[in-house]
Amino acid sequence: MERYFALAVKQILENCEANVPRDHDRVYKDECLYSFDSPDFQGGLFICLKTFAGFGYDHVERHHRKTRCSVFLHMLRYKIEVETKMTQVGDAPTKRKVPRLAIGVDGGFDPDVENKKYKTIEEHSIVILPSFRSFQFRTSGLPQKVIDSIKGIIEAKSANYLDEIQSMSNTWDGKVRQKTGYSDIEQLNNGKIITPSGLKCEYDDCDEVNNLWLNLTDGSIFCGQKFFDRSWGYGHATLHYEETKYPLAVKLGTITKDGKGDVYSYPENDMVENPNLVKHLSHFGINISALEKTEKSKAELASNQKVGEWATLQESGSDLKPIFGPGYTGIHNLGNSCYMSCIIQVLFSIPDFTNKYYLGSKDIFEMCQTNPTENFDVQMAKVAHGLCSGKYSTPPTEVVEGKNYWHRGIRPITFKSLIGKGHPEAL
Ligand SMILES: [Zn+2]
Numbered sequence: 001m002e003r004y005f006a007l008a009v010k011q012i013l014e015n016c017e018a019n020v021p022r023d024h025d026r027v028y029k030d031e032c033l034y035s036f037d038s039p040d041f042q043g044g045l046f047i048c049l050k051t052f053a054g055f056g057y058d059h060v061e062r063h064h065r066k067t068r069c070s071v072f073l074h075m076l077r078y079k080i081e082v083e084t085k086m087t088q089v090g091d092a093p094t095k096r097k098v099p100r101l102a103i104g105v106d107g108g109f110d111p112d113v114e115n116k117k118y119k120t121i122e123e124h125s126i127v128i129l130p131s132f133r134s135f136q137f138r139t140s141g142l143p144q145k146v147i148d149s150i151k152g153i154i155e156a157k158s159a160n161y162l163d164e165i166q167s168m169s170n171t172w173d174g175k176v177r178q179k180t181g182y183s184d185i186e187q188l189n190n191g192k193i194i195t196p197s198g199l200k201c202e203y204d205d206c207d208e209v210n211n212l213w214l215n216l217t218d219g220s221i222f223c224g225q226k227f228f229d230r231s232w233g234y235g236h237a238t239l240h241y242e243e244t245k246y247p248l249a250v251k252l253g254t255i256t257k258d259g260k261g262d263v264y265s266y267p268e269n270d271m272v273e274n275p276n277l278v279k280h281l282s283h284f285g286i287n288i289s290a291l292e293k294t295e296k297s298k299a300e301l302a303s304n305q306k307v308g309e310w311a312t313l314q315e316s317g318s319d320l321k322p323i324f325g326p327g328y329t330g331i332h333n334l335g336n337s338c339y340m341s342c343i344i345q346v347l348f349s350i351p352d353f354t355n356k357y358y359l360g361s362k363d364i365f366e367m368c369q370t371n372p373t374e375n376f377d378v379q380m381a382k383v384a385h386g387l388c389s390g391k392y393s394t395p396p397t398e399v400v401e402g403k404n405y406w407h408r409g410i411r412p413i414t415f416k417s418l419i420g421k422g423h424p425e426a427l
Pocket residue numbers: 048049050051052053063067069
């Protein structure tokens with residue numbers, strides 16, 4: 001029996017179409033095309049060796065049925081705790097009093113989180129449909145094309161990554177940003193450290209908390225101009241430049257995990273690319289890689305999509321009571337995407353929209369004959385499912401007020417690039 005299966009599997013692998021991703025190929029290994037499932041979420045992600053399209057468990061069968069593709073790379077990512085030794089005897093951390101809480105579940109809170117270290121494990125296996133028969137990926141004893149294809153997929157830059165890079169370089173006005181001539185500015189050693197809470201414009205009597213710009217020379221924070229994207233402000237940042245001639249400022253809330261952000265150069269009168277942004281931010285205590293690391297080590301608080309804690313905090317600005325469940329799914333800020341998120345949230349609170357796109361999502365997916373990433377109905381249905389199903393907003397078993405909970409939420413990157421296509425003015 002086992003031998004029969006082995007032969008059958010061998011035959012399928014030998015006959016399947018397996019491609020190796022090239023530079024311009026889009027490899028959907030971060031997220032399902034139809035849902036917000038990802039390698040680190042529940043059933044993991046299945047990636048087609050022919051088209052590099054990725055699917056959650058609920059959607060891979062349809063792809064198989066419609067295309068006859070039957071060989072998939074299954075990616076599963078999870079974290080395991082690594083033993084850490086205590087630094088000093090007698091210096092044991094005092095146990096904080098925390099009531100019984102959900103440990104190790106989505107949205108749960110782990111009181112010992114600071115004392116633990118986690119390591120990410122990524123498992124790769126080959127799954128054959130329709131049987132879902134699976135076996136571990138290995139680099140020998142398999143047809144060479146399958147090995148090459150899978151290795152290529154694992155090494156490729158993901159489609160989401162490319163989308164984000166592109167949207168970053170397009171955010172301001174559709175122009176690719178030029179490198180600033182001021183990337184070597186001397187930063188003042190004034191001891192200023194920025195903490196990501198309670199930020200407001202530092203101008204006397206200005207209470208602006210949105211549209212804040214951090215001057216990279218002196219770490220001052222002032223509000224920006226009133227811009228065409230309707231962000232509000234009194235222009236105190238510009239005033240500050242006129243007084244000091246400190247050339248660069250970065251807009252808070254736009255800083256991304258890979259150290260990019262909206263940097264404005266006053267003398268160059270344009271948005272610029274600042275290759276030293278990470279260094280400039282760390283001068284004032286904003287450590288992008290540390291933010292990322294903290295998030296990573298706080299296993300339950302982390303996702304593989306490390307949206308800057310910073311960005312999230314900027315959006316809320318105050319302590320909110322966490323709510324979970326269908327209809328209460330958060331939308332991560334993708335950088336200048338708060339207007340989009342706001343509209344999405346309004347649309348999917350309207351019954352006609354949820355009926356068509358959430359209840360009707362199966363039919364929409366089934367009927368899609370084109371590339372789902374470029375199909376408006378599919379992407380609307382994907383967002384609708386993400387928001388309305390509650391799948392990405394699972395509550396912890398107990399909620400303690402005043403505690404921070406990690407909320408998985410959704411990152412509608414594909415949706416954003418689709419609706420923003422050809423609209424450079426849409427931030
Ligand atoms: Zn396929």
